[in-house]
Amino acid sequence: MRMAKTYHVRQLNGNTYLIEEKTPINQGLCYLLCGEERALLIDTGLGYRGFKETVMELTKLPVIVANTHAHVDHIGSNHCFGEIWFHEADRPTFALHADPAYTLKLLTAEMPAPMRMLVDVLTRKLRRVDTSGNYHYFGDDKVFQLGGREVEVIWTPGHSPGCVCFLDREARMLFSGDSVCEWGVLLHFEKESCPPKTYLESMERLKALKEAYDAIWPGHHGYPVEKSYVDEYLTCARQIVDGTAEYGTTQGRRCAKYKRILITVPKET
């Protein structure tokens, strides 16, 4: 039997590629933005074999990794590349997600014991993150210079304290990681998520920039995401803060719902 392919590439324009990681336990989206001198690799997935080779087939330029945040399913193949960056506020998140016991707890929080054991076995190798590498940390004002192409960091804390989006004004593309996705945004992680008010401010920041991008390229699920989703996340976050949100449950977690989207929150919210 042939193994299903893990990585699927789509060319988004002349010098931008989407790399989709698709397995029974994860679907994630990474992006390769090529300049004239360097390429920026936004996120590296959960760390399956073949990721580096997939990237190397697309460019011969030196590759810089920039993580939208330090969750385990975005940093898995970081160590395969020479230079790695993420927001300084996510250094504690990185430490948490490099701990296989912690990520198992996250993955299996709502599962019965037999399922938990199965997920443990299936993901054990992947959860052992290789944390070696040439790490650097940016603040809020970082701009990556790729040679004839600039990519700005936009700090959007919420899902984790060091969540960022990357903005390419020339290409009019916003790469949003887990801060804006088609299905929903998760703010329920007890040790890492920020208060909803912080996420609300992040969405205000994205809304203020809305003339600078046409579409949003997220870290998971469907793509691209229409930029009108930012308004829905903004409204939903405001309703949580105001106490007027409508709550439901998704995958055993409490969430606020608004139009097409949902935001998960800690149980006691």
Ligand SMILES: [Zn+2]
């Ligand atoms: Zn995440």
